Amino acid sequence: MTPEAAQGTRRLRVGCFLGTDGDYGGAGRILWNVLRHADRIGIEPVAVLSRRGPGVAELEARGIPWTVWPKEDQGVAAAAFRAVRIRGLVREHDLDLVHCLSGAFGWRAWELRALRRAGCPVLVHTQRPIPAASPYLRHTDAVAACSAYLAGELRCDAPVHAVHDLVDAERMQAGRSLRAELGIPPETRVVAFVGRPRTAKGIGLFLEVAASGLLPDTRFLLSVQRGNRLPDTWDEETLRARIAAAPQVELLGHVARIEDVYATADALLLPFLGEEPCPAVLEEAAVAGVPVVTSRGGSVREYVEEGLSGLYVASPSVQNLAEALARVLEGRPAADRRGGIAAWGRERFLERPIRTLRAIYRALGGGADRTAEAC
Structure with a gap:
């Protein structure tokens, strides 16, 4: 029995922005393995692909809802439009928080600003150093770095957690x-x-x-x-x-x-x-x-x-x-x-990261006291 079931609380709905259309290994595999272990982590995931691609077959076989959010680097003129759309996506899928791979929104990442303004918590996950001026560090509520070494290298006002990548054992x-x-x-x-x-x-x-x-x-x-x-x-x-x-x-x-x-x-x-x-x-x-x-x-x-x-x-x-x-x-x-x-x-590389991610999600999404209202 999961902790949520034992406590009689609903699971957090987490939008996982993968920045890719399939599992090609490397950094992109991080959130794919989160999706594969969502039940053990205790979340209801919504997979967000960069486009429809090979990953859809696995998601549908696992019964994981999915949608598409193109990774684009459009100018300021498009920022307002994308801000409205990202808030609409959060409402449509009743998301409690967003977990995205660094780079999933392109390098400008207008969406992160919009999510913060809308009060939707954001967790950025990275396998590599990120410049301090990057929106992925400036407009996030927490950062998951894939090692303690990397966590120590990041300069960020938000909490930085060392979370080794989950491995599909x-x-x-x-x-x-x-x-x-x-x-x-x-x-x-x-x-x-x-x-x-x-x-x-x-x-x-x-x-x-x-x-x-x-x-x-x-x-x-x-x-x-x-x-x-x-x-x-x-x-x-x-x-x-x-x-x-x-x-x-x-x-x-x-x-x-x-x-x-x-x-x-x-x-x-x-x-x-x-x-x-x-x-x-x-x-x-x-x-x-x-x-x-x-x-x-x-x-x-x-x-x-x-x-x-x-x-x-x-x-x-x-x-x-x-x-x-x-x-x-x-x-x-x-x-x-x-x-x-x-x-x-x-x-x-499986049990410990599951426990760590579960705790981070609860802290960001409100844990057992979270209501059924979306961001």
Whole structure:
């Protein structure tokens, strides 16, 4: 029984502005996983898509009402019109509060001003730093940052809460091994890299470790995920040229069922070189029960329980990374190790965020004393 049912109160109706038309991973997955766990959080969600798209099928299968709010950056002349429309949307769907991803309204975000003036509480969720002058910090009632590290970097008058992203545990623990498909024998050790092909993500070091020969009888899988192209992103020609020097590496490209990569790997190697604000791959790996070898930059230390879910390497050289991987791969039997990691990951990246979000929603929406009136 949910807390709301036990207390005899109605659930808060939360408008989740996704800023996208489907779950494509990355930051956009944050609110999709909120929708998937709405019953456990104790809310009645209304999904607001940027346009009709692939996500509609899942929403309708789950019985979640949805509507469309285009992400636009129109000028001041359009601000009044959009302000009237957003208030109408709130009334139409009887919303108690709005939970939006940073960027969901475009960079001007006229809607945030209108919601505040109408007295509708707003929670902004972010996976990355936001400039202090941004409307997403100036016109919100609270901010959910995906790590304590990121929360400490934000400069905002509104309360800032550290809320690790919810992970879809059922999905991450339901992967199927790709070993047979890839021709990898059961006894061969498998190390994977999951992420965007960027220098800051440590893809170069991953390939150097694979080519070093320090881990014989080991296959390396490279799952390159799609995303915005940043200056340090490798193009396909560079990527394939580097892989040619490491025949132990299998380029998988973008894998939609990323849980299958986790089910195949004995360990992940993610030697981040920058200050990572929110490495979601570490959350997914933990819930899937896969140990990781990584660095400590930014928020990474919040995502790995050293000695249980993985190891940190203070100076990520090829030698140090290979030695850490050898220790992880020679640990306890795989099933035993994965079960312990998954239990820790589920509590850290599912149960705890559910409790935190429930408390934030109640504080913003009025909790048990909230009446049935919309904003």
